Amino acid sequence: MRRARWLAPAGLYALLAALAxxxxxxxxxxxxxxxxxxxEAAGNAVSLLPQTFTVAAYERLFLHSDFPLWFANSAIxxxxxxxxxxxxxxxxxxxxxxxxxxGRGLVFALIVGxxxxxxxxxxxxxxxxxxxxxxxxxxxxxxxxxxxxxxxVFIMKNxxxxxPTAVEEQxxxxxxxxxxxxxxxxxxxxxxxxxxxxxxxxQGSWNELSHFIVATQSPELTTLTKGVxxxxxxxxxxxxxxxxxxxxxxxxxxxxAVLFFIFQRRIMNRxxxxxxx
Amino acid sequence: xxxxxRAPRRAGKRRTRGSRRGEGTAGWLFTLPxxxxxxxxxxxxxxxxxxxxxxxxxxxxxxLAPGVGFIGLGNYGEILTEGGLATRNLGISMRNVGWYVxxxxxxxxxxxxFLAVLVNRAILRGRGVFRTAFYFPSVTSSVAITVLWLFLxxxxxxxxxxxxxxxxxxxxxxxxxxxxxxxxLSVFGVDSGPATMTGSDVLGVSWWDWLAGPSVGMSxxxxxxxxxxxxxxxLLFIAALQNIGPELGExxxxxxxxxxxxxRRITLxxxxxxxxxxxxxxxxxxxxxxxxxxxxTQGAPGKTTMTPAxxxxxxxxxxxxxxxxxxxxxILFLIIVFFTLLQRLLLRxxxxxx
Numbered sequence: 161m162r163r164a165r166w167l168a169p170a171g172l173y174a175l176l177a178a179l180a181x182x183x184x185x186x187x188x189x190x191x192x193x194x195x196x197x198x199x200e201a202a203g204n205a206v207s208l209l210p211q212t213f214t215v216a217a218y219e220r221l222f223l224h225s226d227f228p229l230w231f232a233n234s235a236i237x238x239x240x241x242x243x244x245x246x247x248x249x250x251x252x253x254x255x256x257x258x259x260x261x262x263g264r265g266l267v268f269a270l271i272v273g274x275x276x277x278x279x280x281x282x283x284x285x286x287x288x289x290x291x292x293x294x295x296x297x298x299x300x301x302x303x304x305x306x307x308x309x310x311x312x313v314f315i316m317k318n319x320x321x322x323x324p325t326a327v328e329e330q331x332x333x334x335x336x337x338x339x340x341x342x343x344x345x346x347x348x349x350x351x352x353x354x355x356x357x358x359x360x361x362x363q364g365s366w367n368e369l370s371h372f373i374v375a376t377q378s379p380e381l382t383t384l385t386k387g388v389x390x391x392x393x394x395x396x397x398x399x400x401x402x403x404x405x406x407x408x409x410x411x412x413x414x415x416x417a418v419l420f421f422i423f424q425r426r427i428m429n430r431x432x433x434x435x436x437x
Numbered sequence: 438x439x440x441x442x443r444a445p446r447r448a449g450k451r452r453t454r455g456s457r458r459g460e461g462t463a464g465w466l467f468t469l470p471x472x473x474x475x476x477x478x479x480x481x482x483x484x485x486x487x488x489x490x491x492x493x494x495x496x497x498x499x500x501l502a503p504g505v506g507f508i509g510l511g512n513y514g515e516i517l518t519e520g521g522l523a524t525r526n527l528g529i530s531m532r533n534v535g536w537y538v539x540x541x542x543x544x545x546x547x548x549x550x551f552l553a554v555l556v557n558r559a560i561l562r563g564r565g566v567f568r569t570a571f572y573f574p575s576v577t578s579s580v581a582i583t584v585l586w587l588f589l590x591x592x593x594x595x596x597x598x599x600x601x602x603x604x605x606x607x608x609x610x611x612x613x614x615x616x617x618x619x620x621x622l623s624v625f626g627v628d629s630g631p632a633t634m635t636g637s638d639v640l641g642v643s644w645w646d647w648l649a650g651p652s653v654g655m656s657x658x659x660x661x662x663x664x665x666x667x668x669x670x671x672l673l674f675i676a677a678l679q680n681i682g683p684e685l686g687e688x689x690x691x692x693x694x695x696x697x698x699x700x701r702r703i704t705l706x707x708x709x710x711x712x713x714x715x716x717x718x719x720x721x722x723x724x725x726x727x728x729x730x731x732x733x734t735q736g737a738p739g740k741t742t743m744t745p746a747x748x749x750x751x752x753x754x755x756x757x758x759x760x761x762x763x764x765x766x767x768i769l770f771l772i773i774v775f776f777t778l779l780q781r782l783l784l785r786x787x788x789x790x791x
């Protein structure tokens with residue numbers, strides 16, 4: 161019995177460690193390859209230490225490609241979308257949780273309904289509507305459709321329903337208007353839920369690809385996802401040029417990775433609330 | 438809140454609506470941005486695309502312009518029954534995504550559950566490190582992961598190099614259109630199917646080709662999907678496992694059940710709701726696979742990584758066959774709805790959970 165108890169954890173750790181290596185190794189290879197020469201990347205893919213260390217790939221990306229522009233575009237869209245979602249999702253979530261108004265059921269039904277529509281069905285129609293509205297190929301067309309999301313409204317609504325109303329009631333009695341109550345009393349209390357929204361919308365819009373494919377055309381509006389995808393299919397380069405592609409992929413991962421490590425604990429636990437339903 | 442507190446408020450509401458006069462207006466103002474944007478960019482587009490799928494719109498001008506004609510089920514007929522290139526393309530893409538779903542969904546669910554059970558061992562120290570390692574691939578974008586995958590699975594890439602250490606000559610992954618079931622059969626000397634299977638076809642693809650299995654190229658995408666999603670689903674399973682009290686497991690131990698029996702008979706039934714969530718999310722995601730194909734292969738080699746989502750995009754944006762593209766996306770939509778409902782039915786029935 162004692163022997164088994166001692167052995168089991170050792171076996172468990174060995175298994176976990178082996179699996180962890182499989183999960184992490186690709187990313188280590190990615191980073192190390194980005195510092196290799198083209199020839200070495202093709203000839204010796206596995207080694208984690210470049211024989212001839214070079215930053216040529218990064219130099220090329222930053223000085224001789226549109227990569228900085230792509231990065232800026234992704235940043236603009238992501239920041240705008242994240243701010244928009246934080247504000248509009250919580251505003252709507254609050255109204256659905258607390259305010260009584262005619263048509264509330266209808267609004268809620270709309271939000272639940274659109275959550276069920278798979279994004280792929282929207283590829284063509286989104287283009288049609290953007291075109292019709294005259295905002296195809298513009299920042300407005302990139303940002304507006306992503307500016308609110310049904311899932312975010314849902315999360316905020318659930319959160320507001322879980323906190324007591326006493327403080328709000330008091331403020332109301334003191335004569336504060338509905339928006340005042342929302343802005344200066346309710347919103348500050350909603351920090352945990354807002355952080356969830358920030359994480360989801362930052363990650364979602366930074367990693368978004370299909371919407372930008374159908375919303376834009378001109379090179380000046382290319383985002384990181386679209387730009388790096390074009391790198392992958394071989395534009396801008398002859399031959400395989402793995403170091404450049406992997407450097408670009410690694411760089412575009414940094415912002416979401418940073419976000420992930422800052423909010424790690426919360427991300428790891430966020431699923432709890434989602435499943436308990 | 439206690440009942441005593443709640444009661445006067447309700448009574449007050451019934452008596453004087455006036456005290457909350459602004460509420461109706463505020464409610465609409467607060468939800469207006471969400472309603473307008475979701476309506477404009479989700480609801481209207483779906484209706485518009487539905488119209489386009491029944492029309493002969495050529496991509497010029499507005500699909501709502503007077504010159505655009507209603508052709509009924511014409512587009513659906515062309516891709517479903519006419520047997521031409523459009524039908525065959527749809528058939529091939531359905532074959533590809535069918536195998537993709539069939540392999541990815543069970544494997545990612547099983548792996549996620551396996552990882553969750555391992556990581557969740559109560560005595561385990563350093564569990565945070567493992568959890569992070571398994572989850573990290575889920576945060577990266579599909580584009581970045583695809584770029585990495587193209588490198589790992591290139592002819593002289595990491596995977597083939599590691600395989601060569603144990604004496605296996607790896608395939609030319611993303612350039613190999615052979616189906617893995619066909620490869621498996623050819624080992625036993627079966628290189629072509631019986632006439633009954635090659636002679637008749639569904640959606641322009643013969644039975645023999647339907648059963649080809651995912652191509653070697655598609656298999657690399659299957660491995661990628663499992664790699665990137667298992668971490669997310671692992672988190673869901675961990676959360677569910679932590680909600681299960683140890684009492685039942687301990688009782689089982691008393692009764693002499695071994696670890697596997699305890700897992701199978703005690704833990705697994707309690708995970709049913711989470712299992713349902715994971716399978717549903719997995720199914721919905723898999724049927725729609727697009728980003729990876731757009732970034733990596735554009736359907737090559739030999740159309741074996743063509744998926745309905747990518748086909749729909751290509752038909753509309755590259756070939757200007759907007760009606761067909763929209764029709765494909767609605768067929769896909771119906772398939773997703775069908776499988777979600779079917780699965781709900783199966784899992785609910787069996788579980789006896791009311």
